[in-house]
Amino acid sequence: MSAAAGVERGGLGAGGGGVAAMLGGALPPCADPAGELGKLLSGAYPDAGGRFGPFGGRFVPETLMGAMERLERAFAEAMADAAFVQSVAAQGRAWIGRPTPVMVAENLSRAWSGGGGGRVVLKREDLAHTGAHKINNALGQALLARRLGVERVIAETGAGQHGVATAAACARLGLPCRVYMGAVDVARQAPNVQRMRWLGAEVVAVQSGDRTLRAAVDEAFREWVRDPERTHYILGSAIGAHPFPLIVRTFQSVIGREARSQALELLGRLPEAAVACVGGGSNAIGFFHGFLGDGQVELLGAEAGGVGVGVGQHAATIAFGRPGVLHGCHSMLLQDAHGQVQDTRSICAGLDYPGVGPEHAFLSWIGRARYEPVQDAEALGALEDCCRLEGILPALEPSHALALARRWLGRNPSGTVLVNLCGRGDKDMPILMRAMEARAPDGHGADGHGAGAGGGGPVGAGGGTVGVGGAASAGGGQR
Amino acid sequence: MSVPSVGGERVARAIRSAGSGPALVAYVTAGFPSKGALAGLLGACAARAEVLEVGVPFSDPMADGATIQRSSRAALAQGVTLEWILGELAGLTPGLSAPVVLMSYLNPLLNLPGGLGGLGARCAAAGVSAVIVPDLPLEEHAPVRASLSAAGVGLVQLVSPVSAPGRVARAVRVSDGFTYAVTMTGVTGGRAGLGGEVLGYLAGVREAARGVGGAPVVAGFGIRGADQVRALAGVVDGVIVASALVEELERGGDVGALLAGLRGAGV
Numbered sequence: 001m002s003a004a005a006g007v008e009r010g011g012l013g014a015g016g017g018g019v020a021a022m023l024g025g026a027l028p029p030c031a032d033p034a035g036e037l038g039k040l041l042s043g044a045y046p047d048a049g050g051r052f053g054p055f056g057g058r059f060v061p062e063t064l065m066g067a068m069e070r071l072e073r074a075f076a077e078a079m080a081d082a083a084f085v086q087s088v089a090a091q092g093r094a095w096i097g098r099p100t101p102v103m104v105a106e107n108l109s110r111a112w113s114g115g116g117g118g119r120v121v122l123k124r125e126d127l128a129h130t131g132a133h134k135i136n137n138a139l140g141q142a143l144l145a146r147r148l149g150v151e152r153v154i155a156e157t158g159a160g161q162h163g164v165a166t167a168a169a170c171a172r173l174g175l176p177c178r179v180y181m182g183a184v185d186v187a188r189q190a191p192n193v194q195r196m197r198w199l200g201a202e203v204v205a206v207q208s209g210d211r212t213l214r215a216a217v218d219e220a221f222r223e224w225v226r227d228p229e230r231t232h233y234i235l236g237s238a239i240g241a242h243p244f245p246l247i248v249r250t251f252q253s254v255i256g257r258e259a260r261s262q263a264l265e266l267l268g269r270l271p272e273a274a275v276a277c278v279g280g281g282s283n284a285i286g287f288f289h290g291f292l293g294d295g296q297v298e299l300l301g302a303e304a305g306g307v308g309v310g311v312g313q314h315a316a317t318i319a320f321g322r323p324g325v326l327h328g329c330h331s332m333l334l335q336d337a338h339g340q341v342q343d344t345r346s347i348c349a350g351l352d353y354p355g356v357g358p359e360h361a362f363l364s365w366i367g368r369a370r371y372e373p374v375q376d377a378e379a380l381g382a383l384e385d386c387c388r389l390e391g392i393l394p395a396l397e398p399s400h401a402l403a404l405a406r407r408w409l410g411r412n413p414s415g416t417v418l419v420n421l422c423g424r425g426d427k428d429m430p431i432l433m434r435a436m437e438a439r440a441p442d443g444h445g446a447d448g449h450g451a452g453a454g455g456g457g458p459v460g461a462g463g464g465t466v467g468v469g470g471a472a473s474a475g476g477g478q479r
Numbered sequence: 480m481s482v483p484s485v486g487g488e489r490v491a492r493a494i495r496s497a498g499s500g501p502a503l504v505a506y507v508t509a510g511f512p513s514k515g516a517l518a519g520l521l522g523a524c525a526a527r528a529e530v531l532e533v534g535v536p537f538s539d540p541m542a543d544g545a546t547i548q549r550s551s552r553a554a555l556a557q558g559v560t561l562e563w564i565l566g567e568l569a570g571l572t573p574g575l576s577a578p579v580v581l582m583s584y585l586n587p588l589l590n591l592p593g594g595l596g597g598l599g600a601r602c603a604a605a606g607v608s609a610v611i612v613p614d615l616p617l618e619e620h621a622p623v624r625a626s627l628s629a630a631g632v633g634l635v636q637l638v639s640p641v642s643a644p645g646r647v648a649r650a651v652r653v654s655d656g657f658t659y660a661v662t663m664t665g666v667t668g669g670r671a672g673l674g675g676e677v678l679g680y681l682a683g684v685r686e687a688a689r690g691v692g693g694a695p696v697v698a699g700f701g702i703r704g705a706d707q708v709r710a711l712a713g714v715v716d717g718v719i720v721a722s723a724l725v726e727e728l729e730r731g732g733d734v735g736a737l738l739a740g741l742r743g744a745g746v
């Protein structure tokens with residue numbers, strides 16, 4: 001697998017289930033994938049140290065340790081409390097609109113399977129309140145924050161979806177909320193910034209670091225260090241120090257649970273593949289968890305391939321990264337030879353992150369899930385097809401998953417692929433309008449984080465079946 | 480406490496050797512303001528401080544405020560790496576009167592060729608006496624500590640005002656070189672308010688350390704003025720000056736004078 005080439009340097013992880021160190025050297029290939037998967041399925045992972053095999057852990061400043069331990073305890077108690085679990089489910093139904101539907105996308109199926117009879121099936125997480133899966137975790141953690149008795153909530157956001165979701169959940173629960181958002185993302189996801197403010201949240205534009213999601217997480221952690229006792233940090237993806245990856249996965253697992261039973265009902269069987277996009281990996285991990293034990297279901301994660309395979313051109317962490325520690329956990333990481341975190345690039349803010357949740361690093365290590373980069377132009381092509389053929393405007397993030405599903409159908413023209421359509425694309429209108437303008441004959445895509453696709457090429461032409469323009473698929477043949 | 484390493488013992492002795500008032504630990508970001516400045520800067524600091532803390536710049540310094548974020552970014556822009564730092568220190572430490580403590584976030588340490596296993600030997604060869612890793616709590620320290628102590632290099636543990644008493648007790652037992660008592664909840668770069676509650680917490684840490692025959696206790700984060708150093712006399716064994724020193728360098732000022740001023744000389 002692609003990650004194997006990149007893991008020759010230092011590492012730190014569990015050996016034989018404990019936290020014994022793997023001192024230096026390479027991350028060895030997994031000796032017992034079935035056994036490791038068994039530990040995940042049985043709940044032995046994450047272990048007491050927050051490890052999924054060699055990945056995970058809790059690498060945070062001492063000042064946060066008390067808050068992390070409190071959070072871990074409170075979460076365990078909450079999940080053991082039937083009233084809490086019922087309240088999450090009840091609000092999920094009444095306020096979020098769960099269960100979100102599953103549908104067969106007949107037109108995409110025809111267009112993408114080349115007459116092979118294959119099917120694209122969509123889990124419509126875009127229909128969840130506030131427009132993305134992020135609300136599942138935001139609601140769960142906001143309820144947890146109330147149990148913790150904190151005075152306020154902070155959050156980071158990339159695309160703004162987690163910020164909007166957290167702002168909404170805090171409004172409903174009467175908790176003051178401050179959201180950290182990279183200045184680059186404030187500019188490119190403006191509609192969501194306005195929504196957060198209307199929902200009563202304070203939005204802080206982060207000017208430090210790379211001014212995207214990574215800097216927003218850095219800054220949110222710094223703020224939590226300033227006030228660990230009275231603040232809860234609602235981390236929005238399955239990243240960070242233990243117990244965050246577990247908490248986020250738990251609240252997002254509703255996606256996979258629903259999707260599995262809905263697919264069985266709708267199709268009479270399970271799909272052959274389940275595809276989700278992976279930024280930090282929250283929608284993907286919740287979705288995948290529905291199918292982990294179904295060995296016949298191939299699990300595929302779409303990472304942001306950006307505009308190329310070079311340093312700084314993408315955010316495809318598992319494809320091109322090596323093990324490292326960022327934001328409190330040991331996972332795969334885009335970093336240089338000296339352990340400095342690399343800059344990333346993607347048309348979509350939600351996937352523009354150099355790390356990835358430790359459980360995804362683990363699933364890749366044991367071979368249970370595979371992760372492939374999808375470039376900006378290919379995602380835009382899939383987005384365009386989904387709009388024109390299904391009347392659904394997906395967010396740019398799940399458009400990466402759609403593009404990967406399309407690729408999968410190219411390999412399996414008679415197969416059935418279930419895609420987690422984890423968000424709607426309204427927030428992306430500024431980017432999409434620029435992309436459309438850039439199509440004017442003398443237009444050119446703007447540079448930088450996501451203003452245009454394909455580094456100046458014809459935007460949106462990257463393989464859209466019904467798209468304008470005719471450039472070949474940009475991502476499929478890259479590697 | 481556990482037996483200190485040779486390096487940790489050297490640091491502890493230097494701290495305890497300070498005359499009146501707490502020992503000074505002077506922090507510099509390696510390669511800031513320039514790579515060429517490191518040698519002169521360490522020499523100037525060694526003339527006034529008991530211990531030198533050399534910061535390895537990191538792209539995502541979670542526990543640092545704006546000043547050290549700036550100096551780290553500037554150092555990285557000049558191509559500073561842990562390899563370069565260890566190479567420079569190997570040449571400089573034999574001539575320095577004060578022991579050197581390396582401060583690094585975990586990820587650059589993991590990326591040393593040979594990984595953590597070789598970390599202790601590499602530090603020892605560079606003349607590094609102890610290491611501070613701000614994102615390595617007690618629960619995760621074992622592999623780093625094992626590598627360092629096998630090579631006679633100490634690992635400093637941090638405690639904070641919100642550390643539970645049990646955590647403080649564990650930290651002072653294993654901390655090797657000194658125990659780093661963070662003065663406040665927050666990142667580096669502010670100004671520590673040293674009210675009775677904070678002084679009480681710091682005194683408690685020192686009492687806990689003494690109770691187990693542990694390493695000296697050094698207060699850090701937000702130490703900027705002679706008034707603070709005076710207030711900490713008799714409460715802790717040393718103080719760390721970091722952001723204030725970096726800001727002095729940004730102004731093109733004289734770090735020797737800054738350190739002398741902190742001791743109260745000439746102020």
Ligand SMILES: Cc1ncc(COP(=O)(O)O)c(C=O)c1O
Pocket residue numbers: 132133134158159160161162236237238277278279280281282283284349350351395397398422423424
């Ligand atoms: C719609 C949507 N999908 C996906 C993501 C990526 O996050 P994750 O990988 O945690 O699901 C985001 C993040 O902002 C998002 O808004």
